[in-house]
Amino acid sequence: MIPEIGHFALLLALVVACVQGSLPMLGAAWNRPSWMAVGQPAALAQMFCVLVSFLALTQAYVVSDFTVLNVVENSHSAKPMLYKVTGVWGNHEGSLLLWVLILTVFGAAVAAFGANLPPTLKARVLSVQAWISIGFLSFCIFTSNPFERVFPPPPDGSDLNPLLQDPGLAFHPPMLYLGYVGFSIAFSFAVAALIEGRVDAAWARWVRPWTLAAWSFLTAGIALGSWWAYYELGWGGWWFWDPVENVSFMPWLLGTALLHSAVVVEKRDALKVWTILLAILTFSLSLLGTFIVRSGLLTSVHAFAVDPERGLYVLALLAIAIGGSLTLFAWRAPALKAGGLFAPISREGGLVLNNLLLATATATVLIGTLYPLFLEALSGERVSVGPPFFNLTFGPLMVPLVALMAVGPLLSWKRADLAGVLGRLKFAFLGSVIVTGAVWAFSYGGPVLAPLAMGLGAWLLLGTLSEWADRVKLFRAPLSESLSRARGLPRAAYGMSLAHAGLAICIFGIVGSTAWKVEEVLVMRPGDSVTVAGYDYRFEGVQGQEGPNYQANRARFMVTRDGQAVAVLEPEKRFYPVTDMPTTEAAIHTTGFADLYAVIGDPAPVSAEDGAKGRGWTVRIYYEPLVSWIWFGSLVMMLGGFLSLSDRRLRVGAPRRRVKAPALAQPAE
């Protein structure tokens, strides 16, 4: 009964979305306020329907209702409760439902908090939002219905892929979707503005908080995914330039560009057409990210089983959304009036450069990701594009970007004095030279570029600090004045500093773990010892363990350094009988400056003579310097985003007017 209610609610949501997609739009065109007013209640009703539907599916998972096909295929009665709930979105149908839920929540948030939007703009935004809903709801209902029943119901389910039974991955999809879908608001605003034919500073002020929220969530989502890959796959790597990773990274890159160009629209009324285009492209890439992997078009080492039947529907949806919005752009964009002027060397100029570099970097990632697809379509040859390609194309583009990031915030609007700005960065420059020299001396004989890359990270970090110190007049005014200035700085300024500093921390982590990682693969017998990067690992042996829905072999390593105990590492190799799948659980000890990482493999002969007797275990030990800084840096970036979001000037897009209640929820929720 409850699954039928869920199914019915989903159909109802589609009907509501159709109403919401037509009446307000027509009302705005024909100037009928009563039609436009339909948008707000419709958006709320739509969200309510999808929420009911989502809860119905969750209920089926929680009580293990094996009359529902989706539950049978992806759940099992012995699964821990956490994974029963997160299993709702651990599969194609459920994750699509989650996508739609988040989409409608964002739509409802615009309806609820957009009280001071001009009525025609609000009506159009809600209608465009409903068009996206229609596409997704019909995809969900007609090709991937999560409520399909099965008769006779099997006694038990076939369980969720054990790799997904993990807290890191459990919350990765919702975060990622909050990011992807958040960009839909920027998209809807862009399309609405194109239809309306007007873009002004107020428009940018409404768009920016949504973009900022989406960007922060996407940052968290990508970081969670990479963290999961790091500890769950047992390869010691955290980024593989795999298509699945790339498609989540591209919207992030372009979303970052959008975030910055929206500032120019807001402050200087320039770059309007470009910002509109960015908003459209960012969401297009999000759609690509949601779908291209699920449709089975791309081969990925992360790939999950897919149904090729859905591919066509997905392609049609992508073609309509991307093609339609770009056509609208080509038709309407020339009508937008160009805004303020600026000199090449100015804050605007810096942001233009930022946008160019980010867009170019996105293009290279896109080429590398889609090239195999095109080549196969054209010549039938199958190729793959590996990490070296991305390192060689993406890497060089990031160097000028990061170098500029320290300079940009110091430039003034309209026209800046470059010599003066560089003068204010002399301490940062000096500091980064010292860091480069120190790292070079410390790691003599290691990779040549690594010290320079660390120096670049230091340049960004110190440059960001200098900018802040400059604003509060640190050491140039009495401390009390600096303090009161620091308190007076808007949160958006702190947000920017935090986000930039977060990236610098990330860079340290990326460089450290790439350049100085030590990897040791060997066969060990209980009692054997091995030294990796100065740490001694003593292998104590392997014990059998029983988990709730798996069996495990748990190994034990005593880690010492110069005779001092450091850690006990207990990696596991698990076996899930229901899905007949083994998984690797790495053991990780972090010192803050490096991770000690151990993985246990299969039993293996120690040497050729031993044969089947005297067996040891395959063991992998990694020493990963600074790797945890990557995720710490991402966290700092995300916090920067949210801090900036909480700035009063941005909250709920109230232009110049004070928002009365600070208790007003942030738009992202």
Place this chain on the structure above:
Amino acid sequence: MTRKRRRLYIVALGMLSLAVAAALVLTAFEDNLVFFYSPTDLKEKELPEGRLVRIGGLVEEESIQRGADNRVSFVVTDLSNSVPVTYQGILPDLFREGQGVVAQGSLGPDGVFVAREVLARHDENYMPPEVAEALRKSGEWRPAEESAAQ
């Protein structure tokens, strides 16, 4: 500065960055495109020794042999041709006999494929498209049996 001049600067900068990106992409493509060969392709097309390629097919039943120092050898087959493969390292969790596999490496002088990487799958039911394609080409693709076997 006129609006036109400014736009010109921006367009020029855009072109410049695109040109740089294009140059980077082209040079990187030259060395980093990895082509896919099925065991039949390996036999029919002359593959220069030492060139990095990907091969894919099924791991032949009872062909996995574990040696010392984590050396593993197995045979990859598309059911009409097969190629012996050696690999040193830990195999992915889902590597097993009778199932699809993709390996990246190069062909040695003795005709043995030396894998540098054996790619993992995350899903029991997932068949790499290249492998499915290779099996289909050799006329041995039986999707029904494939899903029944799982």
